[in-house]
Structures are given as C-alpha cells and as structure tokens.
Amino acid sequence: MKLSMPRFDTAQLLVVGDVMLDRYWHGATSRISPEAPVPVVKVEQLEDRPGGAANVALNIAALGAGASLVGIVGKDEAAAALAESMAAANVYGEFYEVDGLPTITKLRVISRHQQLIRMDFEERFSQADAQAMNQKAQALMGGTGAVILSDYAKGALADPQPLIQAARKANIPVFVDPKGSDFSRYRGATLIKPNLQEFETIVGPCANEQELVKKGQALIKECDLDALLVTRHEHGMTLLRPGETELHFPARAREVFDVTGAGDTVIAVLAAAVTSGESLPQAVSLASIAAGIVVGKLGTAAISAPELRRAVGVEQGAERGAVSVEQLKVAVDNARNHGEKIVFTNGCFDIIHAGHVGYLEQARDLGDRLIVAINSDDSVNRLKGAGRPINPVDRRMAVLAGLESVDWVVSFEGDTPETLLDVIKPDVLVKGGDYKKESVVGWEIVESYGGSVQALSFFDDCSTTAIVDKVLGKNS
Secondary structure, eight states, X not given: OOOOOOOXXXXXXXXXXXXXXXXXXXXXXXXXXXXXXXXXXXXXXEEEEEEEHHHHHHHHHHTTOEEEEEEEEESSHHHHHHHHHHHHTTOEEEEEEETTSOOOEEEEEEETTEEEEEEEEOOOOOHHHHHHHHHHHHHTOTTOSEEEEEOOSSSTTSOOHHHHHHHHHTXXXXXXXXXXXXXXXXXXOXXXXXXXXXXXXXXXXXXXXXXXXXXXXXXXXXXXXXXXXXXXXXXXXXXXXXXXXXXXXOOOOSSOSOOTTHHHHHHHHHHHXXXXXXXXXXXXXXXXXXXXXXXXXXXXXXXXXXXXXXXHHHHTTOSSEEOOHHHHHHHHHHHHHTTOOEEEEEEOOOSOOHXXXXXXXXXXXXXXXXXXXXXXXXXXXXXXXXXXXXXXXXHHHHHHHTSTTOSEEEEESSSSOHHHHHHHOOSEEEEXXXXXXXXXXXXXXXXXXXXXXXXXXOOTTOOHHHHXXXXXXXXX
C-alpha cells in the first residue's frame, strides 16, 4: 500500500468524551523511607498533560487539523490547567462544569523514567451532566468533518446515542474509542476501535484469526457499524468491514516504552486521515505507524505532523536510496525539521570509480544528508556524445544508492540541475573538480537564499572519460 501524508489542514474534527488531566511528578530516589518500605522521591519537576478525550484533541491539533473538544470537568484548578493547555494547543474547548466533583486527574510519580505509583482523583459524572454536555456537543457539529467519541467509562458518554444519531443525520461520520461491556450503546457509529481485551469482553475469547474475524463481523451486523478496528498490541491491528476481506496491519513499534495514550493517537490519526480524504485502509496504516511512535514515549503524548511524515518516509523507503523528486521533497522536509544540514551534488556518474567514492565521502562530511542528482540518459548523451551513457540511469542510481555516504539519489532530465535546486534549496552545493564558484551551475540560486557553494577535487588519475577511452583502446 503506497502511503502519503494527508492534507490534515483541510480537516476539522469534534472530540467528545471523558476529558482528564495527566499529572506527572518527576524526581530522583536514592533511599527507602524509614516510615515504610517505599522509595522516597525528591520531586524536582511538575508536568501537566491533557489526557483522555483531551489527548485525542491534542493529537489532532498536532497533526495540523482543526480540533474542538467537549467534555465535563469540575470547578477546580485542574480544569483551569486543562483549559489553558487546550488553548495553548489551538484546540477550542467547551467544558460543562460540575460543582462539587473533581476534574478527572491521574497523578503519576516518576523516577528514573519508571512509574512508581499512580493516584486517581475522580468521581463518576451523572446522566444529567452527560445530557448537558451532549447539548454543547450537538451545537458544535455544524462544519465539522467527523466526530470522535472518546469513552473512558467516566460518565460523559453514558448515553452516546443522541450524539451518534445527530451526527449521522447530518452525514457526519462517527469514530468511537469504546469502553465497557455493552457495545450496543454505539449502534450506528461509523467505526469503533476496541483493543483486543475490550473486544473479547464483548464477544468472548478468540482462539485464532478466523474466530476473531467471524465474531467481529457478527458484532458489526449487530451494532449496525460500517467498520470495526481491533488493536492487538504486538500483533498489530485488524480492520473488518461488511462484505470485505479482513485486513491485518503489522505492529510498527521498534521498542515499547509506555502504551499510555496510544489508543488516543490511533483514533485521532485514523479519523483525521479519513476526514482529509484518505481511504479507510490507508488511514489505518497511518494510525498504525503513529502508534509505533507514541509507545516509544513516556506518558500521554501527541504525534506531530513532522514526526508522522518522517515515519511515513521511512515506511515508503524514502529515508535513503533512489527516490523521485516528490519523495525527495518529503524526505528533505523531514530532515530539516530535525535540524539536519542538506548537501547537494550532481553529475553523470556513468561509471562509478574510486574518485567518485572519495569525492562523495568528502561531500557527505560537509553536512548531515547528501543528495546526488544524476543526469538522465538523454541528458548524458547530449553532454557526452554517442555511446554514452555506458550504464542506464536506473543502474547508475542503484550503484550510488548503495554507497554509505549517499542518502538520496534522484535523476533530472535537463542538462543542469537548476530546477531541482530551486525546489530542494540545499544548504551546500558541491561540485567536483577545480572550479571557481562562479563556474558552478546553480551557484546564484543557492547563494540567493543563504546557501554556500564549495568545490572538491576528485582523486588523482580517476576519470570516467579516461576509463572509457582506455577500454576502447583510444589511449593505447
């Protein structure tokens, strides 16, 4: 499946559900308390992060999409901290305040990147509170591309049917991150996304893939769903749709550090991608990639668009190797977002020899990433004459892509790479040979935006033309 970054900035989503504040106290521990056999933590850092439905909205905003959030909070300091965090992230928040009950808060004590204890401050909100919140949510549905229901079983979504029916009546898709032992509450939703444990709580244990698919399809029919996505930890995700073959998506995580908030990221990326025009399978694949990033972070965390774009580039093979111009633009943007310096060189590179290898190694030392742009076959023929190139462009690109010093290889049709320089805007333009700056093609373009131009010498006695002449016997 070929993936690309969606236009998240075209999407507007409404998140409704159980909002909470994730609070972290960080500190060192070096002794055991004399009062009880527990570690003593010297708290040195306090950190507040939006959690639950608020974390879903934060993930949407981090992708560059528009996000509105509706939930229930208490009239307390935690609610104020949550509202401030949402405003700072450019999320529009509409909170129904309940006097006498706390904003749901989860306090975690962390030492040496390990969670020592979690303390929860919460009381279940009433059905009347949920109904009042529903009214706020329905008032915000106009203009939204999708509704996400983030259910943590704290009372805000005790009865989600009014929201689902109102959204579907307006032809707005509804994506649900469910909780509890009764999924019939979500009847009529577009998609629900339980994890495997939640799914088996509803349908019973699944001994194998076939049983999971069969029970999943029955649940889709029973709850009148368009799709069901089961997240399965190290086994990835399974997407089920009526009348369609099931799709299994592998887990992308290289190292699982903390699964907190991973479900929030999945539902956020999934819904935002679909709202941006992606197909459901493509959206699930993007969500799987995003989940693989977030489980490598500590605590609830949002996935930014540059992080996801970079991961998609790796997935599509654009992290290194032979690429198209479009792939190169994405890869360079990703590199720049990580503060990397881009070096660019170009040439025919018809027969790769020791001079080329040494020169490219020197060029790579001038920055963090090296782009090698090579002339197309027609261009080489125009420049070098009949019988050239010896090697066609795909073979030349393959050889260059295999060199450790080279990050990306791209071809161009013209006789000069000036069009590519305009698009890529490298930090350093390098040319091999005894050149003055003014004789390097494209130097004006590079210097116009603050880049630099450098000339490096090829190794002695190395020349493609000389090698070709020797093979042809012209120097004998």
